Amino acid sequence: MARLKAVPLHKIRDRLLTMTKPAPKPPSRAHWMMSSINQEPVEQYIYDLLPPRDEVLVEMEAEAARRKIPIVGPAVGRLFQLLARISGVRTVFEMGSAIGYSTIWWARGLGKEGRVIYTDGDPKNAEQARSNFQRAGVAERVQIRTGEALEILSEQKPESLDIIFNDVDKEDYPRVFRLAVPRLKPGGLFVSDNVLWHGRVTEKQPELASTRAIQEFNRMLYSSRELFPVIIPLRDGVAVAVKE
Numbered sequence: 001m002a003r004l005k006a007v008p009l010h011k012i013r014d015r016l017l018t019m020t021k022p023a024p025k026p027p028s029r030a031h032w033m034m035s036s037i038n039q040e041p042v043e044q045y046i047y048d049l050l051p052p053r054d055e056v057l058v059e060m061e062a063e064a065a066r067r068k069i070p071i072v073g074p075a076v077g078r079l080f081q082l083l084a085r086i087s088g089v090r091t092v093f094e095m096g097s098a099i100g101y102s103t104i105w106w107a108r109g110l111g112k113e114g115r116v117i118y119t120d121g122d123p124k125n126a127e128q129a130r131s132n133f134q135r136a137g138v139a140e141r142v143q144i145r146t147g148e149a150l151e152i153l154s155e156q157k158p159e160s161l162d163i164i165f166n167d168v169d170k171e172d173y174p175r176v177f178r179l180a181v182p183r184l185k186p187g188g189l190f191v192s193d194n195v196l197w198h199g200r201v202t203e204k205q206p207e208l209a210s211t212r213a214i215q216e217f218n219r220m221l222y223s224s225r226e227l228f229p230v231i232i233p234l235r236d237g238v239a240v241a242v243k244e
Contacts, residue, residue, distance in 0.1 A: 030061070030073065036199045037233055046234075050074050056136045060101050069098055072167070072193055076235050077105035080165070083189060083240065084109025089162030092116045093183075095149040095176065096167035100129030100142075106165065107138035116142050119149040150175060156183045166192040170210035173217035181226055184243045190227065192217070196237025 033043055053061075053074055064071045072080070084092065084106055090113055092106045097118040106116045116138075120126050126146045133139040145152050149168050153176075164180045166173065173192065180190055195201070195218055200211040221229040221241055229241035 030065070033073065033235070037196050037236060043235075046075055047073075050078070054136075056132060057101070057104065060099060060104075060132060064099065064101065071098070071101040072105075073235055076193070076238055077102060079232070079234065079238060080105045080191070081109035083191065084114070084163065087162070087189060089189075090114045091161050092163040092165060093153060093156065093161045094118055094165045094167075095153060096120070096169075097129060098125050100132045102165065102167070103129065103142060104132065104136045104138055106163075107133070107136075107141040110141055112141075114141055117152075118142050118144045119152050120146060121148055122146075150179060153179050153183065158182050159185045161185065161188060163189045163191060166190070167194070170194060170197065171213045173213050174220060177217055177220045181224070181243065186243055188243045190221075190229075190239075190241040190243065192221075192239040194236045195231055195239040196233060198236060201237075 030047065033047065037043075038046075057074070057077075061071065061074075063069070080102060089110065092110065092115070094103055094106060094116055097103050097120045100118060103116050103118050107114070110116065118126070118129060120129070123146050126144050130139070130144060133142050150172060153164070159182070161183050162185055164184060166176045166180065168176060176192075184190055195214060197211055197214045200206060200208065201215055201218065203211060206212050206215065218231070218239070221227060221239055224241075226244055227241040228244060229239055232238045232240060
């Protein structure tokens, strides 16, 4: 008969502890979180610090998760509200507004005389956004434009906008750059979401056209003599550039 091999007592103890210890519950992650940029515990820490949001924003976040509508989330939303407040701007042009989640953050950072120009190509999104603005108490600060965001931007006068927020299809980012910069006032802010693109911007030979477009866009930002840019590695990367 084969002799049984003795198992050290400390290994028996460790196995018993593993069997009796309840398995950790997986953390509940909001769909807007992007752990591919920051380490997941660090990102979770940032969101855990945030104060509770009002009922309108919470319901919009739940709907965005249910319908898979991309939104910037509350951490980036607070950044937008802060930028609007500290810069004292009056006009924000928003490209790619969907159900109006980020629009509300911008509008709440403006004074009573401020205005956010909402743009989206889907009339259903625009109608839903209108209802959200009314519930959030910012309807008087939002002008709703339905149509192609780049076309509507091209209609704006040169040096007429204080802030331009860019969140359209990523392949269009270089084109947005060419249209946006001339329409910003001196001292105005050019803000763009997703500029780290899930970390894909580090790829040397990217296969996706969207990645190549964002790489080109970022190079345009940093090589421009008219802009002073910085990329904030929050969520999926937010570029903020001031026009000189």
